[in-house]
Amino acid sequence: MKCRKCGSKAVVNMRQHKLALCKDDYLAWVPEQTERFILKYAMFTRGEKILVAVSGGKDSLSLWDLLDRLGYHADGLYIGLGIDGGIGYSPSSLQYARHFAESGGRTLHVVDVEGQYGASIPMLAAGNHRGHGRPCAVCGLTKRHVMNRVARDMGYDVLATGHNLDDEAAVLFGNVLTWSTDFLRRQGPVLQGAPGLARKVKPLCRFYEREMAAYAMLRGIDYIYEECPFAEGSTSIHHKEILNQMEREHPGMKLSFYLRFLEARAQGLLARPGDSSPDLHLCPACGQPTSAPGSCSFCRMMAKSRTPA
Amino acid sequence: MKCRKCGSKAVVNMRQHKLALCKDDYLAWVPEQTERFILKYAMFTRGEKILVAVSGGKDSLSLWDLLDRLGYHADGLYIGLGIDGGIGYSPSSLQYARHFAESGGRTLHVVDVEGQYGASIPMLAAGNHRGHGRPCAVCGLTKRHVMNRVARDMGYDVLATGHNLDDEAAVLFGNVLTWSTDFLRRQGPVLQGAPGLARKVKPLCRFYEREMAAYAMLRGIDYIYEECPFAEGSTSIHHKEILNQMEREHPGMKLSFYLRFLEARAQGLLARPGDSSPDLHLCPACGQPTSAPGSCSFCRMMAKSRTPA
Numbered sequence: 001m002k003c004r005k006c007g008s009k010a011v012v013n014m015r016q017h018k019l020a021l022c023k024d025d026y027l028a029w030v031p032e033q034t035e036r037f038i039l040k041y042a043m044f045t046r047g048e049k050i051l052v053a054v055s056g057g058k059d060s061l062s063l064w065d066l067l068d069r070l071g072y073h074a075d076g077l078y079i080g081l082g083i084d085g086g087i088g089y090s091p092s093s094l095q096y097a098r099h100f101a102e103s104g105g106r107t108l109h110v111v112d113v114e115g116q117y118g119a120s121i122p123m124l125a126a127g128n129h130r131g132h133g134r135p136c137a138v139c140g141l142t143k144r145h146v147m148n149r150v151a152r153d154m155g156y157d158v159l160a161t162g163h164n165l166d167d168e169a170a171v172l173f174g175n176v177l178t179w180s181t182d183f184l185r186r187q188g189p190v191l192q193g194a195p196g197l198a199r200k201v202k203p204l205c206r207f208y209e210r211e212m213a214a215y216a217m218l219r220g221i222d223y224i225y226e227e228c229p230f231a232e233g234s235t236s237i238h239h240k241e242i243l244n245q246m247e248r249e250h251p252g253m254k255l256s257f258y259l260r261f262l263e264a265r266a267q268g269l270l271a272r273p274g275d276s277s278p279d280l281h282l283c284p285a286c287g288q289p290t291s292a293p294g295s296c297s298f299c300r301m302m303a304k305s306r307t308p309a
Numbered sequence: 310m311k312c313r314k315c316g317s318k319a320v321v322n323m324r325q326h327k328l329a330l331c332k333d334d335y336l337a338w339v340p341e342q343t344e345r346f347i348l349k350y351a352m353f354t355r356g357e358k359i360l361v362a363v364s365g366g367k368d369s370l371s372l373w374d375l376l377d378r379l380g381y382h383a384d385g386l387y388i389g390l391g392i393d394g395g396i397g398y399s400p401s402s403l404q405y406a407r408h409f410a411e412s413g414g415r416t417l418h419v420v421d422v423e424g425q426y427g428a429s430i431p432m433l434a435a436g437n438h439r440g441h442g443r444p445c446a447v448c449g450l451t452k453r454h455v456m457n458r459v460a461r462d463m464g465y466d467v468l469a470t471g472h473n474l475d476d477e478a479a480v481l482f483g484n485v486l487t488w489s490t491d492f493l494r495r496q497g498p499v500l501q502g503a504p505g506l507a508r509k510v511k512p513l514c515r516f517y518e519r520e521m522a523a524y525a526m527l528r529g530i531d532y533i534y535e536e537c538p539f540a541e542g543s544t545s546i547h548h549k550e551i552l553n554q555m556e557r558e559h560p561g562m563k564l565s566f567y568l569r570f571l572e573a574r575a576q577g578l579l580a581r582p583g584d585s586s587p588d589l590h591l592c593p594a595c596g597q598p599t600s601a602p603g604s605c606s607f608c609r610m611m612a613k614s615r616t617p618a
Contacts, residue, residue, distance in 0.1 A: 176485050177555075177562065177566050178565070178566075178569060179566075179569035179570050179572070179573040179578075181573050181576070181578050184578075238558070242551060242554070242555070245551070246486075246551070249547070253486065256487070257486050257487075257488075260487060260488035261488050263488065264488040264490050267490070269488075269490050269493075269578075269579060270578055270579075
């Protein structure tokens with residue numbers, strides 16, 4: 001297969017775009033596309049300060065790399081979750097994140113959940129009904145809280161995460177199977193902020209997972225290969241498998257599933273008549289905006305975990 | 310496993326309802342549930358004349374049987390499509406429909422597409438771009454036209470079809486994967502009529518396919534086992550397989566996928582702001598209401614098939 005741009009040997013073939021590219025042209029194509037998505041969805045400008053949530057995996061490190069290459073002001077945030085899983089998952093992923101930051105003279109903020117809040121994610125999950133079986137709900141809640149706190153305290157305008165198309169399509173698929181209308185209304189490349197709540201953006205949301213893996217590999221980015229040990233057997237992984245099965249038979253289905261959803265939503269498909277944003281107030285404990293009554297979900301979880309049994 | 314109602318040996322186990330029943334209790338439960346759905350979705354009353362679209366398969370014959378048992382005024386309509394597929398599909402299915410009608414002294418209307426319109430479904434499909442590869446689009450269009458014509462000409466208030474939950478969930482799944490918003494808005498147990506357009510209802514839409522197969526078998530209804538030969542390899546069958554795969558892991562997922570969709574729709578999730586029904590006018594050729602400009606889609610297809618090459 002030959003590169004569509006220069007005719008030399010292609011190394012990446014994207015069936016859904018009918019596009020094969022050589023290494024150099026692929027490494028130029030990915031930032032071009034990223035820039036296109038950033039502009040199309042009005043994610044941020046070069047005058048804004050961006051905080052990239054960095055896990056040490058291929059997506060978030062590639063995102064950081066791309067934003068740097070495109071000339072955006074992007075710093076990293078690594079959140080130490082205290083997950084071991086028999087493979088030293090958290091310490092190892094921190095090493096990858098640190099190494100990437102140092103190699104490019106980038107600024108990386110590190111928050112260790114146990115150091116800061118007195119309990120790691122597995123410990124918090126063990127003491128909380130949200131954590132029954134799997135700490136993912138506790139982990140998501142904690143990460144959202146920490147990311148927003150750091151963004152607010154350090155003056156970042158935008159939080160960027162490395163969610164790729166496979167992630168977004170799987171979440172959408174899950175939300176559709178259960179018709180979770182509130183989540184369907186909020187899902188998208190951009191979640192607008194509010195006073196005290198940073199805008200959230202997903203610049204990689206239109207790249208397939210394998211496209212990001214190819215990018216990281218061809219750019220020589222060193223990243224942690226292992227998935228979070230708690231992800232195994234999760235619903236979202238199951239949904240990814242089903243989507244992969246459909247994608248094999250219909251190349252491009254994942255992308256069209258996601259893009260047509262965005263179109264339908266833009267046309268008002270998911271708007272409830274008289275719909276308005278939820279009322280936000282400031283959590284009396286942490287000061288972050290919340291729509292929950294009283295304290296925010298994170299502070300309620302923390303208060304519970306501190307109550308002696 | 311024991312029958313929940315009487316304690317004797319159960320013959321049907323519905324995991325999603327956590328309900329096992331013996332033959333007699335199952336044969337009482339299905340009409341009870343059918344009546345419940347008819348009332349819940351306000352499908353029709355005992356004062357209305359119902360036309361059941363009968364294919365000779367388990368679902369439509371069971372539906373007819375159930376409406377009879379429940380004391381509704383229901384006659385049958387069989388549409389001869391002229392499909393052979395190496396198994397004499399159409400002649401064989403007509404025999405089952407006729408036998409069922411005669412055994413119960415029921416009224417069955419028969420319309421033969423080739424006799425009435427000069428060409429069978431495979432012949433129409435061969436001469437039409439809709440039929441490329443598969444005659445399903447031509448067949449659906451023709452059946453909708455014929456059903457509505459018979460309902461109108463013979464004074465039926467309602468058209469009832471035997472679509473079961475597996476059918477409805479697969480259609481919904483397909484419409485969601487492509488975000489076909491117009492179809493999503495219209496899908497449901499009841500499609501309201503208009504002057505000249507009969508109301509359409511699906512009283513079996515909450516029964517799993519295997520529940521209807523069990524009902525037909527236990528009632529001793531003789532039906533054609535073969536699927537339409539053109540269905541093999543179709544997208545809807547592929548979607549059914551994917552849903553079956555998910556149902557095996559999460560019993561009840563098909564039902565909750567469908568019911569939560571209906572709830573979300575009832576809450577206005579799928580309404581476009583300022584949405585209104587499409588403008589209907591009468592087709593100058595056949596007199597049926599249509600939203601297409603000029604003649605209706607069926608008459609345009611027929612005009613094309615009559616044009617000499």
